[in-house]
Amino acid sequence: MSGDSVRLTLPLSRFAATNREATTLFGELRKPLLRYLACLGLSPDEAQDVVQDAFLSLHRHLTAGGSQKNIRSWLFRVAHNQARNHQTSYHRRFGDPLGPSTELPPDEATPERALLEKEKFQRLSVAIRTLTESERECLLLRATGLRYREIGEVLGIATSTVADTVDRAIKKLAEKSNV
Amino acid sequence: MCNFSGKLIAWLDHELPEVEAVNVEWHVQQCAECRQSVSAYQEISVAFLGCYMGCYMSCYTGTMPARPARNRWGWVTAACGIAAAILLAIALSRRPVERLAVQLPPPPPAPMMAYERQVSEKPARRVPRRSIPRPQWTPVEPMVEIAFPADAFFPPGAVPAGFSFIASIRFQE
Numbered sequence: 001m002s003g004d005s006v007r008l009t010l011p012l013s014r015f016a017a018t019n020r021e022a023t024t025l026f027g028e029l030r031k032p033l034l035r036y037l038a039c040l041g042l043s044p045d046e047a048q049d050v051v052q053d054a055f056l057s058l059h060r061h062l063t064a065g066g067s068q069k070n071i072r073s074w075l076f077r078v079a080h081n082q083a084r085n086h087q088t089s090y091h092r093r094f095g096d097p098l099g100p101s102t103e104l105p106p107d108e109a110t111p112e113r114a115l116l117e118k119e120k121f122q123r124l125s126v127a128i129r130t131l132t133e134s135e136r137e138c139l140l141l142r143a144t145g146l147r148y149r150e151i152g153e154v155l156g157i158a159t160s161t162v163a164d165t166v167d168r169a170i171k172k173l174a175e176k177s178n179v
Numbered sequence: 180m181c182n183f184s185g186k187l188i189a190w191l192d193h194e195l196p197e198v199e200a201v202n203v204e205w206h207v208q209q210c211a212e213c214r215q216s217v218s219a220y221q222e223i224s225v226a227f228l229g230c231y232m233g234c235y236m237s238c239y240t241g242t243m244p245a246r247p248a249r250n251r252w253g254w255v256t257a258a259c260g261i262a263a264a265i266l267l268a269i270a271l272s273r274r275p276v277e278r279l280a281v282q283l284p285p286p287p288p289a290p291m292m293a294y295e296r297q298v299s300e301k302p303a304r305r306v307p308r309r310s311i312p313r314p315q316w317t318p319v320e321p322m323v324e325i326a327f328p329a330d331a332f333f334p335p336g337a338v339p340a341g342f343s344f345i346a347s348i349r350f351q352e
Contacts, residue, residue: 039231121233124226143224143231148194167188173227174219 022059025071030055032144033079039140040083050086054079073150076141080154120177127176135169138162181206181213188220323348 030051037047057078062068128136134155141151148162155162183206189195190203207213329342 035231120226121230124223124230128227128230139227140231142192143228148189148192163189163194166192167185170188170220170223174223177223177226 021068021071022055022062025058025075026055029072029075033075036076036140036144037079037083039143040080040137042083042086046086050079050082053082070150070153073146073153076144076146076150076154077156080137123177124173127173130176131169131172135165135172138165139169142166181210183207183210183213184216187213187217191217191220191224 033051033054034044034047037050038044042050054075058071058075061074131139134157137155138151141154142148146154148166149159151162151166152159157165183203186195186199186203187207190200190207193200195203207217325346325348327344327346329338329344330340332344
């Protein structure tokens with residue numbers, strides 16, 4: 001080697017800042033991401049793997065000086081695309097009617113009320129099967145708490161399309177489940 | 180149908196611009212049909228959220244709806260069926276084998292002793308011993324053969340060399 005040396009400059013302050021940001025985002029978005037992935041049909045282990053990969057990608061993205069705008073939708077998009085790779089189990093959850101073992105939110109006061117809620121739940125599950133993939137994804141991301149703009153970024157469609165799709169999906173569910 | 184019906188869900192999701200949201204809100208207060216629709220959409224949204232949460236809970240508490248069980252024996256049954264069909268088709272398509280008409284000799288009469296044993300093995304239809312025809316044979320008496328060389332009776336050269344006369348002698352009382 002020659003005597004010339006290459007000086008390596010590590011942006012340590014930025015590295016620490018991105019680490020902090022990534023950690024904060026991890027605490028904030030880990031559960032919504034897991035929930036979304038579970039509803040897409042991934043098993044708990046697969047969902048955990050996808051979330052970890054997504055946050056690893058986020059860390060690389062931030063370390064490489066990537067844009068910090070819309071990080072939330074960026075993370076969901078990465079996780080969504082990785083979930084797409086698990087196509088074998090993609091329709092398992094919302095494609096099939098939820099079985100009797102599926103837990104309901106335990107807030108029913110009386111057995112009659114619980115039964116009614118369960119019937120409604122099952123009707124809704126059947127109605128969900130009639131939704132298109134795009135409609136289902138839009139509703140899932142909406143239930144996660146994403147705005148229409150963010151849903152559009154995750155799915156790569158326009159915000160107006162998201163609004164139309166959500167509108168159509170909700171009306172379809174209302175019609176099919178006789179609410 | 181009301182003109183505002185297409186904006187109700189976006190209004191519920193707070194996705195409308197402020198001015199438009201105010202207009203929709205004012206309309207919903209006036210229109211009973213839209214109020215009813217809003218109520219239904221809210222109920223559906225809450226139910227979907229419950230479904231979504233239930234799905235998540237069932238996934239992470241181990242009560243996840245099982246993947247439709249793949250019928251592992253289905254393909255085996257199908258393969259067996261196909262194999263059976265192929266074998267049947269082969270068997271039906273094959274021409275009948277022309278068998279050689281072999282004239283077998285009539286089977287030899289069974290020995291009497293065997294017949295006797297067979298009969299004796301069936302006590303219910305046992306044939307009386309007297310009625311069984313026994314083989315008729317006469318005892319052969321011992322016989323002695325003595326060879327006399329021909330040279331002893333004839334002059335040399337009269338008979339070929341090595342010739343001899345054999346005499347059979349029976350002894351009787």
